[in-house]
Amino acid sequence: MEIAILLILGIIIILLPLIGGLMGISALMRVKALQSSITRLQKELMGLHRRLGDHSVNGPAVTKTSRPPVTDPITDLSAQPEPNKPAEQTPAAQPVVNYELTPLEELRLTVPPVTVEGPAPPPLPSPASPKAAPEKSTEKGALELLEAKIGRQWIAWVGAVVLFFSAAFFLKHAFDNSWIGPTGQVILCSLAGLAVLFCGSHFIRKGWRSLGQSLMGLGLAILYATLFAAFSVYDEPVISQTTAFALMVGVTFVGMALAVWQEAITIAFLAVLGGVLxxxxxxxxxxxxxxLFAYLLLLNLGVVGVAFFRGWRLLNTLAMAGSFILYAGWHFKFYDSPAMVPAALWLGVFFLVYLILPYLHNLVHKQNLKIEQYLMALANITFTSAFIWHMMQDSHRFTMGYISLALAGAYLITGLVIRRxxxxDVAALCGAIALSVVFLTLAVPLRLRGHGIMLTWVVEAPVLAYLGYRFRYLPLRIFAGVVLVVAVGRLF
Known part of the structure; x- marks a missing residue:
């Protein structure tokens, strides 16, 4: 009986903050929406007043004109009786009036307007200079944007985090006291995660995107934590490692699909973060x-699919950093000489993925590259070459010359695609060519010996200088000078 009462109290404790938080956020968002509507109406009203004032001040000046004595084309004024005749006189019969209208063009030609000069009207006071108004409106707009960001996004995030930890502590207390068995705990948490995902989708359809995206991210986090607990927390795992792995892969790809559908980088970030972890x-x-590496390849291909539709550089950076960290962790813990070939092949596969990923969205949508994407390419080739050197420097040093040529060729092809x-985007083209030239230069001492290195570099330096001046790329010209100096220095 006591357990049931405590369970009911725990549910109430969870539901009260949840309902109160949602109602508070809803009320706050409604108030903000009303305030935004009032502000918009005020701005429109001020704009109308300003337009009316400008029209009255800057309108055309009215000149006094006197109508010239124009003979009525319809009736003859001389046919009318004189006004000083006696009133007793019987008026003459009125002539039949012909209502044929004179064309407007003839009136304009025959009756020119006559302007009567008179005293000029007093000058109207010039309107006050509105120099300070834009600054005040800009500051007010920035303040309103900050308030809206706090009310719609930050509070939603804080609420999601608070609810997550509240539910986690309650469930931990329930689990520690064996109120619910392991299987029931996993099922309950899974249903909770799915319910939160459904609520997030519902709020997004209602127009509350920030709250809905936060709840969907929270739902993904709950599902990841549940699957982790089902496999590794209990003495007797509820599900096997293979099942947990497959379900986590499913959660990751569902999260990325939802992110593309809802155009929400928050959901994609949480999905990829969970996938990396x-x-x-x-x-x-x-x-x-x-x-491990097959899973990472699958995860990165999912990120490549997202990059095809959305240019989320933060997501690409997270996937690359997570994959490199996991590869390095495996390498320093489990690598040995017999594993060199498969390790190098997997490293080459990841290099190709991250050769494509930074550029894919921009190439598809024909948008110029950003500096972050070039830095990703530089990090990719640096990481790959460093681990290849670490694996092959002792026993396969000459093979590294071919690998260096392959890397140079890869970035040469990338440069051709960028040019097409x-x-x-000349900077992106020159950047790809520069990386290609660097590894082409490094391949020379890895394959040749003695004077062969000097002769190759002496031939290469003028070619690099020509390309540097041809594309007006200063780093390439500097690199050509460095190559020439090093080549000449080998004579001494």
Whole structure:
């Protein structure tokens, strides 16, 4: 009986903040919407007043004109009786009036307007200079944007985090006291995560995007935590490692699909973050190289699919950083010489993925590249070459020359694609060519010896200088000078 009472109290404790928070957020958003409507109406009213004032001040000046004595084309004024005749006289019969209208063009030609000069009207006072108004309105608009951001986004995020920890602490207390069995706990948490996802989708359809996106991100976090707990927390796992892995993959791809559908980077960020943390959460401490890297490849292909539709550079950076960290963690813990070939092949696969990912959205939609994308490409090739060097420097040093040529060729092809799709983005083209030239230069000492290195660099330096002047790219010209100096320095 006491357990049931405590369980009911716990549910009430969870539901009260949830309902109160949602009602408070809803009321706050309604108030903000009303305030925005009032502000918009006030601005429109002020704009109308301003337009009316400008029209009255800057309108055309009215000149006094006197109508000239124009003979009525319809009736002859001389036919009318004189006004000084006696009133007793019987008036003459009125002539029949012909109502034929004279064309407007003839009136304009025959009756020119006559302007009567008179005293000029007093000058109207010039309107006050509205110099300070835009600054005040700008400051007011920035303040309103900040208030709207706090009311619609930050409070929603804080509410989602508070609700998550409230539910987590209550469930932990219930689980510690064995109120609910392991299977029931997993089912309950899974249903809670799905319910939060449904609520988030409902709020987005109602127009409350920030609250809905926060709830959907919270639902993904609950599902990740539930699957992790189902596999690794209990003494007897509720689900196997394979099942947990497959379900986490499903949650990740559902999250990315929802993010593309709702145009919400928040959901995509949480989905990819959960996907990157999945191998860490379900790790058994064993060497599962191919399973780990196959999962990372699948995750990164999902991110590539998202990048095709959305240019979210933060998401691309998160996926690349997470994959590199997991690869480095495996390498320093499990790598040995017999695993060099598969490790190098997996590294090459990841290099190709991140050769495409930074540029994909911009190439598809023909948008110039940003500096962050070039830095991603630089980080990709640096990470790949560093680990290749670490694996092959002792026993396969000459093979690295071919690998360096392959890297140079990859970025040369990238430069050609950039030139075709983005002909006006000269900086991106020069950046790709510069990376290609660097690894082409490095391939020389890795494959040749003695004077062969000097002769190759002496031939290469003028070519680089020509390309630098041809494309007006200063770093390439500087690099050409460095190559020439190093080549000449080998003579001494």
């Amino acid at each position: 999945t191998p860490v959460l379900i790790s058994t401490g064993q060497n599962s190289r191919d399973v 799709r983005l002909p006006k």
